[in-house]
Amino acid sequence: MDQRADNDTRNMGTALDLDRVRAVQANTxxxxxRAATLPGRRSVKKDYQAAWLLKAVTCIDLTTLSGDDTAERVKRLCAKARNPVDRRLLEAMGMPDVTVGAVCVYHDMVDVALRALEGTGIPVAAVSTGFPAGLSPFHLRLAEIGESVKAGAEEIDIVISRRHVLSGDWQALYDEMRAFREACGSAHVKAILATGELGTLRNVARASMVCMMAGADFIKTSTGKESVNATLPVSLTMIRAIRAYHAMTGWRVGYKPAGGISKAKDALVYLSLIKEELGERWLRPNLFRFGASSLLGDIERQLEHHVTGAYSAGYRHAMG
Structure with missing residues (x-):
């Protein structure tokens, strides 16, 4: 293994190795x-469950990506990001304040989010490159990244061109991802594969490998707009690609499941999957995120039950 294997600096990428990419397989x-066994194999209770749920909170990209987003909605979301769990619950558990991993918005809301999060250290992530379809002209997709970076976004969630995967044009996918990575500069880039539109798990595995070779800091399942978003089989496929890439290069790449993860129990399954397949080093916000919004409300509800013994109404844990 490369001597950089214990280095958490960002993924610098490698030259495209088409032989290695074509050798990637996925036994569906x-x-x-394996994925079907996960929900029943690992169970944490009481204080351990509360601790894992608080860990999940720190790994959430609190997200609003709606056509009717307003500045006030984003401000309310940022207020929740600053105080994601009722402080009375944290005090009862003897825990310090926690914050989410990031706030994710459209480009037009980057400035609003930055001002609302000033002084917190919570990064702002912007979706880019013609999100969610990724079909706008290439020079405009690059320009969109540049505008969000200029506005202050520290993370950029880009969408790949699915046609490159479906046609097996790995060189085109590599070149596209490399250009996106360069346009991001110092901002970290999350490559959204839109796995629900890639056809097969083998395509998911190969696309994951190519994007990592091209320098993606994270690989992400979905935009949240597809008919099928994050699933455990897709997650297992992508996580094992991350593990293979780490063994090959020493670079650690992050993972972000997004879309359809709304229950605290689901978050626990994903965390246990990461721990089993990649190890505890990946259970940190710099290497693992949930793309979610309603998930946080259910986690807070479960934490209130842990403290008080009673379930509260869902409306008491609104996101904004």
Whole structure:
């Protein structure tokens, strides 16, 4: 293994190795069997469950990506990001204040989010490159990244061109991802694969590998706008690609499941999957995120039950 294996600096990428990419396979039936066992194999209770749920909070990209987003909605979301869990609950558990991993918005709301989060250290992530379809002209997609970076976004969630994957044009995907990475500069880049539109788990595995070779800091399942978003088989496939890439290069790449993760129990399954497949080093916001909004409300509700013994109404834990 490369001597950089214990270095958490960002992924610098490698030259495209088409032989290695084409050698990547995915045993769908085995992956699905393994994924099906996950919800029932690991169970944490009481204080341990509360601790894991608080860990999940720190790994959430609190997100609003709606056509009717307003500045006030984003401000309310940022207020929740600053105080994601009722301080009375944290005090009862003897825990310090926690914050989410980031706030994710459209470009037009980057400035609003930055001002609302000033002084917190919570980064702002912007979706880019013609999100969610990624079909705008290439020079405009690059320009969009540049505008969000200029506005102050520290993280950029880009969408790949699915046609490159579906046609097996790995060189085109690599060149596109490399250009996106360069346009991001010092901002970290999350590559959204839109896995629900890639056809097969083998395509997911190969696309993951190519994006990492091109310098993606994170690989992310979905935009949240597809009919199928994050699933456990897809997650297992992408996580094992991350593990293979780390063994090959020493670079650690982050993972972000997004779309459809709304329950605290689901968050626990994903955290246990990361721990088993990649190890505790990945259970940090710089290497693991949930793309979610309603998830936080259910986690807070479960934490209130842990402290008080009673479930509160869902409306008491609104995001904004």
């Amino acid at each position: 039936s085995a992956i699905e069997r």
